[in-house]
Amino acid sequence: MPKRGYHHGNLRQALVDAALTLITEKGPTGFTLSEAAKTAGVTPAAVYRHFEGREDLIAEAARQGYATFADLLEFAYNDGKPSALTAFLSTGRAYLAFANKYPGQYVAMFESGISIQRTPELHAVATRALGVMETAAHDLCQHVPENRRPPPQMFSAHIWAMSHGVVELFARNAPGTQSPFPPDDLLETGIGIYLRGLGLIELDA
Incomplete structure (x- = not known):
């Protein structure tokens, strides 16, 4: 054979x-x-x-994962326009969808300890992916009064942390972490609470 x-x-x-x-x-x-x-x-x-070694192999898996991730985020963001709120929410849903559909890539990207600075190619595609989340956050931040407006990088980091937490705790079928609510609902309501605190929940989605 x-x-x-x-x-x-x-x-x-x-x-x-x-x-x-x-x-x-x-x-x-x-x-x-x-x-x-x-x-x-x-x-x-x-x-x-x-x-050269296992880390190089995992780094290439992560690079390919980020490329797919960036494509999905860009599609979700553009599909949600022209509403800044809908575009923002769509990127959050895309994050969870990616983790569910591509678990190996997700782990290689976020849980392997491989730095996105390892190669220029990995850094470039990771920056493109995370840049979509920051762009969506920046667009939405424009609807917050300037004196209450968080930096877009902080805004997107909060949602990234929330999305990652839902994936890690409730979307990976880890023992002892069953939730009475679907992961999608947890993320959606969590983002809603966050946006309500900024006075953005009234925006037309």
């Missing part, structure tokens, strides 16, 4: 896909390069033709 990575004609991507499978099953530190190679159907030595 031919090696699966070579059969696909793209060994590098086969290794990334294998790493994502293992990250989903075991976490970012729960597998070795040899296991990634075995999952991809190639010899361990073949890994080093493309990646």
Whole structure:
């Protein structure tokens, strides 16, 4: 039987896909390069033709994840226009949807300990993704009186933290963390409380 990575004609991507499978099953530190190679159907030595080590492999998985994440956030933001509130809420929903659909990429991006500064390519795509959230926050902040207006970066960081918390506690089926409410509802109501405190909840969505 031919090696699966070579059969696909793209060994590098086969290794990334294998790493994502293992990250989903075991976490970012729960597998070795040899296991990634075995999952991809190639010899361990073949890994080093493309990646210097496990962190380089995870960094590429994170880069690809951020690219998908950025695309989803941009689509959600643009789909919510022209209402600043709807666009903002849409990016929050997109965050949760991404975590649900791409758990391996999500872990590689946010839980692997890999810095977005590791490579210029990773930094660029991560900056693009997080920039969408900041843009949505900036647009919405314009509806808050200047003396009560938080910096857009703080605004987006609050929603990011809330979204991440909902994902970690209630959207990953972790033992002992079952919620009587769906994760989407938790995030939606949490954002609503936050926006109400800023006087933004009355905006037409």
